[in-house]
Amino acid sequence: MTTNEREANELSPDLVNWIGETANGTVISTDRRPGGGRREAWVVEVRDADGTVRPLFLRYDRLDPEEKGDDFTLHREAAFFRALSGTAVPVPEVVGVHPTEQAILSELVPGQAWFSRLRNEDERVSVASDFMRILAEMHRVDPHRLGLPDQDPDADLRVLVHREIDTWEKIYRDAGTRDPLIDLGLDWVRRNVPDVGGPVVIVQGDTGPGNFLYEHGRVTAVLDLELGHLGDPHDDLAWVSVRAVQEPFTDLMERFGEYARASGTDLDVERIRYYRVLAELRIVILGHRNRVEPDLLGEVGNGLVYGLLHRRLLLEALADVVGEEVPEVDPVPATPSERDWLYDAALEQIRQIIVPRSEDPFVIQRSKGLARILKYLREASSVAGAVEQRNLDDLESVLAHRPSSVAAGTAELVGRCLAGTVPVGTAVHVLLRQVAGETQALRPAMGVLADRRFDPLPRAVETGATDDR
Structure with missing residues (x-):
């Protein structure tokens, strides 16, 4: 069933029942929230047996993965949340993953997502600096924790980058129509893959302002691991650069310097340039498919x-x-x-x-x-x-x-x-x-x-x- 065939402002009774069973309570309210990117965002309230009302968060995609045309499912995203759970990276605790539908139920973490709404410059810098520290911590997490069959933590980085390009080219080709800009971009990124064998880290993808929560000058949770994969840490830094266009992220080079100190590594700015092209190419490919369908x-x-x-x-x-x-x-x-x-x-x-x-x-x-x-x-x-x-x-x-x-x-x-x-x-x-x-x-x-x-x-x-x- 497609999005157009369902009421987009309601959850099905079966899904509501699953939420209640998974949370061991009774669902008393469901409220769709703006945002969520390609997925729907819902705040649901569940009453426990003792009468306590617990707010939870539902991330939901109505489209069948085969209908959607890519492998970035919520079931796959849940594996990234679980890989980061219990590490120095704050992520929402997963309460349950629906066995058949694309739905993740998690704890509702306090905080705001819109970095642009912060007006106090000291607080802006505090939040941005904290995020860069957390990003460095994410890149320290053992990539073997992920355990996805299509992600090989022992592969050469160049091989992983070519596989990532293959993934996105397939999404583009499956759309069935051509876009000269995408053809140009794919050709360039294939010809210019950085000649570096490692390190291989968990890459959030689409990371930066807007995809984390903050409160009282600190990051409370990293969100949206939809485009997560194993790859080059510079890939995530390029994403921060991309998202900083939409929501300016204080002095970007100062933030990159903080990341370098927190991670104990020297940054290669030219690799950030390469991955900035690749990040934008991914976004354009997603937009292309949305125009086709x-x-x-x-x-x-x-x-x-x-x-x-x-x-x-x-x-x-x-x-x-x-x-x-x-x-x-x-x-x-x-x-x-x-x-x-x-x-x-x-x-x-x-x-x-x-x-x-x-x-x-x-x-x-x-x-x-x-x-x-x-x-x-x-x-x-x-x-x-x-x-x-x-x-x-x-x-x-x-x-x-x-x-x-x-x-x-x-x-x-x-x-x-x-x-x-x-x-x-x-x-x-x-x-x-x-x-x-x-x-x-x-x-x-x-x-x-x-x-x-x-x-x-x-x-x-x-x-x-x-x-x-």
Whole structure:
């Protein structure tokens, strides 16, 4: 059964019964919370036999793993939580894992997830520093504790990185449609795997601000191990760099220095650069699959915003490693439409009527997502034609002929790049100009994210050669 075939704001009676049986009590309330990424987040209250009410947390995915198209199941994620349980890494205690459905029931840990809501700078630094210490502790945990058959702690690191790329390429290929940007990214990460054999550690994946809880200046729990795997500790540091774009994470290089001291290792900034490309590539692959098979009841508005943000960041990460400057692109002139007032009316009703009169945080979040969709549609209708012509001009200047469409021209450009007849930097430059046009259309919905960039990473004295193909 797909997401569209079930009520997304309810849990099935069978699942509620399982929660009660697993927690040895009676479920008295279930409350879906905003967020949770690809998975649903629920706070459930269970009354014990003595009348004590215990709050628990349910992480739930309605999609069957085969339907979803990847191996990142909640059952797999539970293995990472259990591997870290009892170590110096604070994780929620797993109460139970559903035997057939994708559901993890855990203790509800106190704390807030939104790092951006912290306003006191001393507290921001305290939390961020504590997280980097905990990340170093995670990388000290014996990877043999994981015990997953597809994760070999005794393998050479280079082998594990190639397997990780294989995993993500399969997710991409299984979607059934091509994306020239992903083709370009996959080719580059395969050609440039760092020539380092170890160490092999438990990598959280997608780690950093937003994926841990904090309270009173300290981290209370590490969350979201969905993309966990065995690999290079620099992979996690790259993820911190990526997530810091969405939620600025104090002085990033100071935090990396704290990690180095806590872990007792020297950091290789060029490896962080490599894994930053790989991290962004994973995000774009997930977004690609969601576009091929959209969830109409999902966070579509957020998907538009973050999908474009990470396409741009993937290109900027590639530009950084191949030495290409990010171009400054002037906005195209907008052509107002006589239907603009209808978008404005819908937006004002969401802002002044629907959101203020809603008490459910989930409804408020989705209402804001609808507003983002409307803002994009309004702006796109006024600039799409001019952006298309500029993109065709750019492609013609490189291909020496005018393509029939932007999509066809972009596919040809990247095809030539993969064949070695066009430099990666040239393709990245053209694609960055395309993303600038998309950003103009989505800017009213993106807000500050439209101008967010990576924190700069210093250049090593000797970086070593990378393949610019």
